[in-house]
Amino acid sequence: MGFGFWWEADVPDAGADQLLQLERPVGLHVTYLIRDGLVLELLDYSQRSVAAGGRRVMDQVGLTHISFSVSDLAAVRDNVEALGGSVLERTVSRHSAMIRDPHGQLLELLSDGWLAAAPPHP
Numbered sequence: 001m002g003f004g005f006w007w008e009a010d011v012p013d014a015g016a017d018q019l020l021q022l023e024r025p026v027g028l029h030v031t032y033l034i035r036d037g038l039v040l041e042l043l044d045y046s047q048r049s050v051a052a053g054g055r056r057v058m059d060q061v062g063l064t065h066i067s068f069s070v071s072d073l074a075a076v077r078d079n080v081e082a083l084g085g086s087v088l089e090r091t092v093s094r095h096s097a098m099i100r101d102p103h104g105q106l107l108e109l110l111s112d113g114w115l116a117a118a119p120p121h122p
Contacts, residue, residue, distance in 0.1 A: 001068060003033035003040055022048075055104055065098070065106040073097065073111040 011028040020026065027047020033040040058064050070076045077097050080087050084102035091098040095111045 003035045006032040006034040065108050067108040069110045069112040071112050076109055
């Protein structure tokens with residue numbers, strides 16, 4: 001996806017517990033990736049068991065999915081299960097597919113060919 005490593009840190013429980021509304025120990029490790037000014041923050045809670053919620057559906061209020069445009073859709077799709085995810089086979093087409101990550105988060109994969117038809121960035 002072209003993201004590069006920026007920095008990472010172990011976040012002290014003091015403050016993180018209040019902001020995230022979690023009981024101690026929080027055990028939060030953050031990793032920041034960057035691409036073209038977009039920062040992606042990845043959170044890892046190493047000191048606790050994480051809670052898995054119910055499966056979200058596309059017309060539910062709030063975050064339903066994250067979408068990624070990839071240059072080789074078939075190759076990415078072929079690696080999903082090896083990485084612990086699952087492909088929603090009914091959604092697979094030549095240009096797109098929906099998958100779930102190992103925690104059940106819905107992810108949309110799109111062939112990056114559609115970008116050629118998009119208007120230029122502002």
